[in-house]
Amino acid sequence: MHLPSSAGLQEGSVQARNAPQPADHDFEHSKRCDGPNRLTVLWLPQPSQDALPDFADLVSEAGVRPDVIVLSEASGINAMAGNVSRGTAAVVPVVDVSGQKLGGADLALAMPSRESVALALRSLQPVIDRVRALPEAFFQSNDPDLWLLGRLLTRQRGAEPTRDTASALTITFADSQVLPDLIASAERLSRTGHLERHFFDRLNTCPACSSARLLIREECQNCRSSDIMEEAVLHHLRCAYQGPERDFRDGQHLTCPKCRARLEHFSVDYDKPGILTVCNACGHSTGTGAVGFVCLDCNAKGDTSLLQSRVVNSYTLTDRGRRAVLSRNFRLGEGGELKTLECRRSVRSFVTEHRALGIACTILVIRLSTAKAQASHCTEAAITAATDLFADLLRETFTPETEILRNGLTFTVLIGGDTPATISDGLDQIRKPLEQHLSVDLDPSYEVIAPEDFEALT
Ligand SMILES: [Zn+2]
Numbered sequence: 001m002h003l004p005s006s007a008g009l010q011e012g013s014v015q016a017r018n019a020p021q022p023a024d025h026d027f028e029h030s031k032r033c034d035g036p037n038r039l040t041v042l043w044l045p046q047p048s049q050d051a052l053p054d055f056a057d058l059v060s061e062a063g064v065r066p067d068v069i070v071l072s073e074a075s076g077i078n079a080m081a082g083n084v085s086r087g088t089a090a091v092v093p094v095v096d097v098s099g100q101k102l103g104g105a106d107l108a109l110a111m112p113s114r115e116s117v118a119l120a121l122r123s124l125q126p127v128i129d130r131v132r133a134l135p136e137a138f139f140q141s142n143d144p145d146l147w148l149l150g151r152l153l154t155r156q157r158g159a160e161p162t163r164d165t166a167s168a169l170t171i172t173f174a175d176s177q178v179l180p181d182l183i184a185s186a187e188r189l190s191r192t193g194h195l196e197r198h199f200f201d202r203l204n205t206c207p208a209c210s211s212a213r214l215l216i217r218e219e220c221q222n223c224r225s226s227d228i229m230e231e232a233v234l235h236h237l238r239c240a241y242q243g244p245e246r247d248f249r250d251g252q253h254l255t256c257p258k259c260r261a262r263l264e265h266f267s268v269d270y271d272k273p274g275i276l277t278v279c280n281a282c283g284h285s286t287g288t289g290a291v292g293f294v295c296l297d298c299n300a301k302g303d304t305s306l307l308q309s310r311v312v313n314s315y316t317l318t319d320r321g322r323r324a325v326l327s328r329n330f331r332l333g334e335g336g337e338l339k340t341l342e343c344r345r346s347v348r349s350f351v352t353e354h355r356a357l358g359i360a361c362t363i364l365v366i367r368l369s370t371a372k373a374q375a376s377h378c379t380e381a382a383i384t385a386a387t388d389l390f391a392d393l394l395r396e397t398f399t400p401e402t403e404i405l406r407n408g409l410t411f412t413v414l415i416g417g418d419t420p421a422t423i424s425d426g427l428d429q430i431r432k433p434l435e436q437h438l439s440v441d442l443d444p445s446y447e448v449i450a451p452e453d454f455e456a457l458t
């Protein structure tokens, strides 16, 4: 999709990376039911009638699903939440006419006019057709995993990270503006075969705050100062004395400190068998310097051996993922046999992966019970709200890439990088923030499972 630049149209970050679109058999049937080719537009926060093309109608009543959302100010993003379901917000294409480069928009217009908006809407027609073809159940779904699959399917592309120093992780996914749990969702969907993972990069992250914005340099092993310099080691061939060059320095000349002979010619009188790292702060000298880090976000310092390692992947849709979105009764997030099976498969591949990489891992299973809440006559709605709040708090407790599987009232947290002993010791720190905000007693029980115990169970 090439658009004349004179129309003031900039391809948004999302579309710009699109390869030519492959033939799109999944959506052939949608073309029959398009009807007259008019589009409905939700224009937030305030519609501009002057820039509305004549083939587009503004959505006036709440609850009507628009074909396109146009945002004329950043505040339109918040207004979206009150107008469309989250499933809808995940897939309906967005045109940004705010001039503020709003994240997650499919297209950005520098100068919105009737012509440029018309061009933008027409260029989004393939996405609009695919969104129209999604089953109704998709828009009602509360499953962020399904939303991600739907977003990728309607855009006909994968989820690609990009370098971004504004983010503590130094990478971002454009789609995470719309789907904040994107990484956790994508990891989960890769384990269940709905997405395919591709290695992007390995990051080193701060052990204190998980930031990847680190300064890495050589340091003194003794006092960790970075005020160090390299100095040659000199070897007087005749008397075999070795020492740092400064011990030989004698004004302009080199004199052996042991036998006081003048060294004139390199490789005849002396050679340089090595390099020393000398610290200007404490005077320590050593043959092997240390490599240390400073975290630019929290100022933590230490040896780079303390850094944690995190793999960043990109993701592409699989046939299974495509089918999951288009199937009219497939719900990823529901309990039952399928979910249990997929959960077990996820845990198994998580354990196998960490074993292969030699990284410690732990499985934390948290079970909620509504028995106490029901006994104290809490309403069903209050119990559901508290359970969802618990799920949200649990999500915030762990790093974004930590996978949390939910099956009804059971949560399985797959923790990479920590041993079962560490998690058991830190259980109180995990529990307290989770439980103190709950107005309903969900009576959580916690079980820390070592990877070898999981293997023994299955
Ligand atoms: Zn840090």
Ligand SMILES: [Zn+2]
Pocket: 220, 221, 222, 223, 224, 225, 279, 280, 281, 282, 283, 284
């Ligand atoms: Zn030092």
Ligand SMILES: [Zn+2]
Pocket: 236, 238, 239, 240, 241, 256, 257, 258, 259, 260, 261
């Ligand atoms: Zn000598």
